[in-house]
Amino acid sequence: MSKEQKPQIVTLDGVEHDANTFTEQQLNLLNHCIDLDRKINSTQFQLQQLQVGKDSFLKLLKDDLAMTQPVQDVEALGGTD
Numbered sequence: 001m002s003k004e005q006k007p008q009i010v011t012l013d014g015v016e017h018d019a020n021t022f023t024e025q026q027l028n029l030l031n032h033c034i035d036l037d038r039k040i041n042s043t044q045f046q047l048q049q050l051q052v053g054k055d056s057f058l059k060l061l062k063d064d065l066a067m068t069q070p071v072q073d074v075e076a077l078g079g080t081d
Contacts, residue, residue, distance in 0.1 A: 005020050007020060008020055010030065
């Protein structure tokens, strides 16, 4: 008794294909595409985390610098007439 496989539909450029009919080469290429999509999404997520982390550290640096550096008086610098 042979077991019938359910169609595994893959849509490329609006055209549906049954992955069960793919050659080994086509399956390999499809698996590369799927893996790369997963890696791209993971990398974008990590990039968001890195950007937020950098922004936080930059804010901490600015806040610390603002507390340790004297505020210059605008009038003493010859400004605002």
